[in-house]
Amino acid sequence: MERARNASAARMSIDLQTVKKIASLARISVTDGEAQALVPELNNILGWVEQLGEVDVAGVEPMTAVIPNTLRLRDDVVTDGNVREKVLANAPQAEQGFFAVPKVIE
Amino acid sequence: MTESTYRIHGATGDWEVVIGLEVHAQITSNAKLFSGAATAFGAEPNTQVSLVDAAMPGMLPAPNRECIRQAVRTGMAIEAQINKYSRFDRKNYFYADLPQGYQISQLYHPIVGEGQITVTLDEKHPNSATKTIGVERIHVEQDAGKLMHDQHPTRSYVDLNRSGVALMEIVSKPDMRSPVEAGAYVRKLRSILRYVGSCDGNMEEGSMRADVNVSVRKPGEEFGTRTETKNVNSVRFVMAVIEHEANRQVDVLEAGGKIVQETRLYDPDKNETRSMRSKEDAHDYRYFPDPDLLPLELDDAFLAECRASLPELPDAKRTRYETELGLSAYNAATLTAEVETTRWFESLVSESARAQGKSESDVARAAANWLLSELFGALNRLGKDLETSPVSPAQGAELLALVADGTLSGTLAKQVFEIMLETGDAAGKIVEEKGLKQTSDTGAIEEAAAKVIADNADKVEQYRGGKEALFGFFVGQTMKAMGGKANPKVVNEILKKALG
Numbered sequence: 019m020e021r022a023r024n025a026s027a028a029r030m031s032i033d034l035q036t037v038k039k040i041a042s043l044a045r046i047s048v049t050d051g052e053a054q055a056l057v058p059e060l061n062n063i064l065g066w067v068e069q070l071g072e073v074d075v076a077g078v079e080p081m082t083a084v085i086p087n088t089l090r091l092r093d094d095v096v097t098d099g100n101v102r103e104k105v106l107a108n109a110p111q112a113e114q115g116f117f118a119v120p121k122v123i124e
Numbered sequence: 125m126t127e128s129t130y131r132i133h134g135a136t137g138d139w140e141v142v143i144g145l146e147v148h149a150q151i152t153s154n155a156k157l158f159s160g161a162a163t164a165f166g167a168e169p170n171t172q173v174s175l176v177d178a179a180m181p182g183m184l185p186a187p188n189r190e191c192i193r194q195a196v197r198t199g200m201a202i203e204a205q206i207n208k209y210s211r212f213d214r215k216n217y218f219y220a221d222l223p224q225g226y227q228i229s230q231l232y233h234p235i236v237g238e239g240q241i242t243v244t245l246d247e248k249h250p251n252s253a254t255k256t257i258g259v260e261r262i263h264v265e266q267d268a269g270k271l272m273h274d275q276h277p278t279r280s281y282v283d284l285n286r287s288g289v290a291l292m293e294i295v296s297k298p299d300m301r302s303p304v305e306a307g308a309y310v311r312k313l314r315s316i317l318r319y320v321g322s323c324d325g326n327m328e329e330g331s332m333r334a335d336v337n338v339s340v341r342k343p344g345e346e347f348g349t350r351t352e353t354k355n356v357n358s359v360r361f362v363m364a365v366i367e368h369e370a371n372r373q374v375d376v377l378e379a380g381g382k383i384v385q386e387t388r389l390y391d392p393d394k395n396e397t398r399s400m401r402s403k404e405d406a407h408d409y410r411y412f413p414d415p416d417l418l419p420l421e422l423d424d425a426f427l428a429e430c431r432a433s434l435p436e437l438p439d440a441k442r443t444r445y446e447t448e449l450g451l452s453a454y455n456a457a458t459l460t461a462e463v464e465t466t467r468w469f470e471s472l473v474s475e476s477a478r479a480q481g482k483s484e485s486d487v488a489r490a491a492a493n494w495l496l497s498e499l500f501g502a503l504n505r506l507g508k509d510l511e512t513s514p515v516s517p518a519q520g521a522e523l524l525a526l527v528a529d530g531t532l533s534g535t536l537a538k539q540v541f542e543i544m545l546e547t548g549d550a551a552g553k554i555v556e557e558k559g560l561k562q563t564s565d566t567g568a569i570e571e572a573a574a575k576v577i578a579d580n581a582d583k584v585e586q587y588r589g590g591k592e593a594l595f596g597f598f599v600g601q602t603m604k605a606m607g608g609k610a611n612p613k614v615v616n617e618i619l620k621k622a623l624g
Contacts, residue, residue, distance in 0.1 A: 043408055045218050082418055089418040094153050094190035097160030098174035105170050105178045105284070115169040116281035119220045121273065 032060045128255075130302030132340065134374045141370040142347055143300035144337040145362070147313060149198075149292045149323040150267065150330070151191045157266055157290035158185030158228065165329050169283040177288040179223035185416055191290035192420065194322035195235050195264045196430045198292060201320045201437055202259055204239025206427060210263075212417045215409045220282055221269040229293075230263035231411045235420065237261055241296075241316070242439065243308035250442070250457035257309050258297035267291050292322070298337065298347065303363035310334060310359050311461075315438050318463045333357045338369040340377070348373070349383040353390050353397050365390050369397050441466060449473070449488035458496060468510045468517055469495055475521030480528050490524055498538070502545055514545050523551040531555065533562045535608050564611040566618065572605040573598070573618050587623060598623065 037056045041048045048056065106112040111119075131138040153163055159176035176183040199206050211233040214226040239259040246252040269287040271280050294313065300306045314332060317323040324331050334357075339350035351373070353365045373383050388397040436444070438460045445456035459469050472495060476487040499520065503509060523541060526532045532540060532555065543554045555561055563569070576598055577584055587594040598619050603610055 039408075043216070043410065087418060089187065089420050091189035091192060092155075092160070092186045094155050094188050095160065096155050096162045098155075098176075099161035099172045101174070102168075102170045104175065105173045111279070113276070113279070113281070115171075116272070116275070116283055117170075117220075118276065118279040119282055121276075121278055121280050122220050122271065 032057060032064065128301035128305060130304070131343075132370050132374045134378050136378055137342065139340045139370070139374050140343045141301060141366065142298050142339045142341060142350070143302075143306050143366055144298035144350075145296045145300070145306060145309065146335040146337070146352075147294045147296075147310065147332060148267075148334070149294060149313075149317055149325075149332050151194045151264070151290040151292055151322055152324055153188055153190045153194070153290055155188055156288040157188055157191050157264065159288055161288065163289050167285055169281075170285065172285040173287065177223075177284055179225070185228065185414075187417070187420070188290065191264060192235070192422075193426070193430055194320070195262060195292050196422065196427065197320050197434055198294075198317065198322045199236030199239060199262055200431055200434055201316050202239035202241055204259060204262065205237035206422070206430075207233065207235055207237055208422045208427070209233065209419055210235040211419045212414045213411045214414045215265075215411055217409060219268070220280060221271050221284075221287070223269070223284065223287065227266050227268065228414055228417070229265035229411075232413070233419075234261040234263035236263070241309060241312055243305065243312045244457070245304060245308060247308060247311070247457070247461075250453045255299075255305060255308075257299045257305070260295040260297050262292050262294050265291050265293060298339075298350075303366045306336070306366055307359050307363045310362055312438075315461055315463070319435055319437055321435075327357050327359075330357060334362050336362055336365045336369070338366055338373070339383070340370050340373045348377075349385050351383065351386055351388050351397075353388045354400070356390050361390060361392055364392075364395055365397060368395060372397070445488075445492075449485050449492075451488060451492050455492045455496060459492060464510050465495075468513075471517035472520050472524075475518045476524050479521045479525040487524070487528070490528065491521075494520065494524060498541060502541070506545070514548055515541075519544060519550055526551055526555060530564070530611065531561055533608075533610075533612055535603075536560050536562055539608070559609075561609065562611050563606070563609050564614050566614060569602065569606060569610050569614055569618050570622075572610070573602045573615070573622055576601040576605060577622055584623065595619070595623070 034053055034057055037053045037060065038048070041053065102115060106115070106117065109117050111117070131140060133139075150163075151157075155161065156163055156174075156177060159174040161174040161177055162172045164172065174183075176185060196206055210230055212228050213231045215229045215231065216226040218225055238261070240256050241259060242254050242256045244250055244252060244254050267286050267289040269282055269284040271282055273280050275281045296309065300309060310332075314325040314327075317332070318325045327333070333355050336353045336356050337350045338353070339348040341348045351369060353369060356362050356365055369388070376383060384399075387400045389400050390397050442456045442460040445451045445459060446453060449456075451459070458465075460466050469492065472491045473484050473488050476482075476491050477484045480487055499513070499515065503513060506514075508514070523532075523537060523544065526540075527534070527537045532551075540551050540554050540560055543549065543558070544551060547554075580598075580601070583594055583597060587598075599612070599615055602615050602619060603612070606615075
């Protein structure tokens with residue numbers, strides 16, 4: 019069913035506006051020139067990925083790991099923390115044990 | 125189940141309010157959802173942060189079994205479907221309190237599916253109408269850090285202690301129709317969470333907060349467009365948000381406007397909601413399965429332990445208090461609303477039964493009455509609660525036993541209780557030391573009664589002439605003469621005889 023939907027869907031394509039929106043959501047600054055160059059690049063990538071849609075995967079469970087494995091759970095024990103110096107080490111600005119960032123207020 | 129009659133009376137007619145709540149409840153655990161850092165409230169900033177919580181490159185999340193277990197137990201407590209297969213997804217957005225740039229949550233395959241919560245609409249009248257409110261799902265996710273804006277003129281301070289703490293998001297169906305129903309739902313949910321022990325329900329410390337979805341419609345029509353008011357942190361505010369937001373929407377619609385689906389903020393000082401324009405773009409979260417985490421698969425043994433460890437829940441307990449212990453509906457509802465109260469009460473009942481050599485159902489009514497009137501009255505007066513009560517359940521049981529065996533009258537018991545509150549001494553010790561024992565010594569009582577009768581010849585005449593209400597006067601005077609220690613039943617008998 020998944021395959022049929024992909025195959026019949028119109029080939030997904032990205033325009034300049036979408037590139038700018040994705041960049042803005044990802045907080046990546048791109049110039050107009052860069053954005054224009056990214057349109058065909060991203061469309062090429064999508065094109066390659068869409069080739070996968072041609073494979074019939076009806077009845078095939080999604081594979082989540084290469085070797086059969088289950089998610090391991092840890093015990094509820096405090097084993098970490100009290101490393102404030104390390105946590106703040108790379109902060110451009112830290113004051114009184116806090117990260118200090120440009121004011122964000124609603 | 126009854127239909128709510130709550131309506132907003134607009135210029136164009138009556139409007140019905142439709143409410144759905146997303147409650148974020150902090151899961152009670154020692155360590156965080158995906159790291160070994162501590163969760164305790166009130167620590168120094170950024171001291172309970174691991175490199176996983178700070179999203180340093182290369183750090184991998186490993187789920188905390190207890191957090192998963194508590195989410196499953198919560199689901200079981202609301203009779204919900206438990207999903208043996210669930211998965212974590214990344215919800216992508218940028219904000220200064222979220223170092224990863226995404227929140228690990230569960231969008232596509234939540235751990236708990238549909239369940240339900242039954243609420244009593246008028247909590248002062250426990251036998252009044254109930255309504256069952258559907259729960260859509262519960263999923264497990266990470267909390268974000270905390271921003272402080274008032275510490276510096278141009279900077280916001282970020283504390284990541286809360287970053288990565290486990291939350292359950294409990295999503296209701298849009299089944300509520302009035303502020304009262306929503307308030308009852310939040311209170312009942314909080315009560316269940318505290319019984320289960322999966323969340324401490326402390327709304328002041330932010331352990332429970334609600335996103336309130338409100339829309340309005342003419343009765344019988346399709347749902348209207350909703351708004352979502354974020355992070356409302358008390359039952360009272362939830363109710364105020366609904367009332368305010370429903371009225372605002374009716375005003376907009378009746379003025380010919382449209383409701384915009386948007387996120388709003390509640391300002392308790394002004395009692396109004398306002399739009400959070402900055403979040404306009406935020407709905408594009410670009411969710412995808414978190415590649416760092418395999419699907420979560422629960423086995424039967426795990427589920428069996430979750431179920432076996434569930435305590436008796438509020439509704440079942442309330443019914444049992446009425447049918448097995450013979451309590452009134454009101455007392456049963458009041459005693460079971462808070463888990464601390466039921467624990468104290470059950471301890472008092474079992475100690476009382478032991479002290480008096482009787483069954484629990486024989487002593488439960490007196491214990492309930494004493495706890496709800498005498499003890500709660502005293503705690504209120506002293507500004508204390510059950511946790512800080514100067515009197516323990518065992519001490520209360522000793523006092524009740526002294527009343528039950530006739531050693532103390534009701535009046536004397538109150539006196540002894542006052543001394544217990546002050547000194548923390550045991551009731552028996554106080555009775556011995558202060559000589560507060562009730563007396564049934566007929567000789568002494570007869571003597572006192574005779575003196576009262578002799579001193580009040582005029583009143584005796586009036587009484588014998590038919591003014592029977594004066595009997596209480598003689599009882600009062602005789603009790604006073606006996607220092608309050610006479611057995612009231614014996615006083616009554618003696619006076620009846622003496623006055624003829």
